[in-house]
Amino acid sequence: MTWRVECEAFLFDMDGTLVDSTPLIERIWRGWAARRDIDVDYLLQHIHGRRGVETIRLVAPHLDAESEVHELLAEEMADMTGVTAIPGAADFVERLHPAQWAIVTSAPRDIALAKLRVAGVPQPQWIIAADDVDVGKPHPEPYLKGAALLGKHPAHCVAFEDAESGIHSAHQAGMPVVVITHAAGADITGLASVQIGHYNELQLSHANGQLQLARERVA
Missing domain, CATH: 1.10.150 (DNA polymerase; domain 1)
Incomplete structure (x- = not known):
């Protein structure tokens, strides 16, 4: 059985999703x-x-x-000793056009940029950081602002998350959620559209301005 989704943009949490800190x-x-x-x-x-x-x-x-x-x-x-990239994360985002992705993080902007730099993960053009919202995750405001920043309807975005509060935030914003289990373990919310341990489990393609994401999984 294959899980498949078509969308216009990706919104990534950072800690535990792109960077393991x-x-x-x-x-x-x-x-x-x-x-x-x-x-x-x-x-x-x-x-x-x-x-x-x-x-x-x-x-x-x-x-x-x-x-x-x-x-x-x-x-x-x-002291950012021990900060590393989530396996496959850097290669995955490098395949995206700058207008197709943003980071939605609970970290302050300067901390987020420093972690990305230390981990060797590309910095996006757009970031919604802790200082950009009035109410943080699990409230949907961060992901709603992320979609607005990219000029996309929330339903046309896919969120990548690892933490329970972030999964709830993205789900309440109306987005399918890909949960990264590498650092945090399996999703306990039951809200994930699909769970992966490594970005190489995903098949990414581009067609007619759309992002197509798929994962083969056992039925």
Whole structure:
């Protein structure tokens, strides 16, 4: 059985989808949890796919989230050891026209650009970053803004995600979702159109201005 979709553009999450920075992110958050006496197991359930400020408001509402996240982001920018590309990601986006894709990330723009550079993943022409939205994932605003930035209807875009909050965001925006399981594991939302571990599992073609994406899968 073959899964197949035709669309006009792709919207990619970054962490866990194009770039694997999980070791870096969890190292920084574990250190923060220890300093602030926060339950680290509870914290780690909420860090992926969310803006840092929203994570802090959720797990530690008694703290000044803006001040705390500023400290965390400075630490992240200072040491990006362990940041690598998701297998096949760089080659995949290099096959796309600049007008056919954008990144929709919960990271600030400077952090996102630095991670892409360290991992060797091409930088897109368009990025919706943490600082570009009023409400982050799992709200649909980030993906709706990403589609608008490319001048596309959300239903004519396909989102690539790995985290539960991002999957919900893209799904609520009305987009089919390809879930990358390489870093985060299998989709637990049940909302994915298809799941892949590696970009080489996808067949990409262009025809009449459309992107055609397919994956062979066992029935």
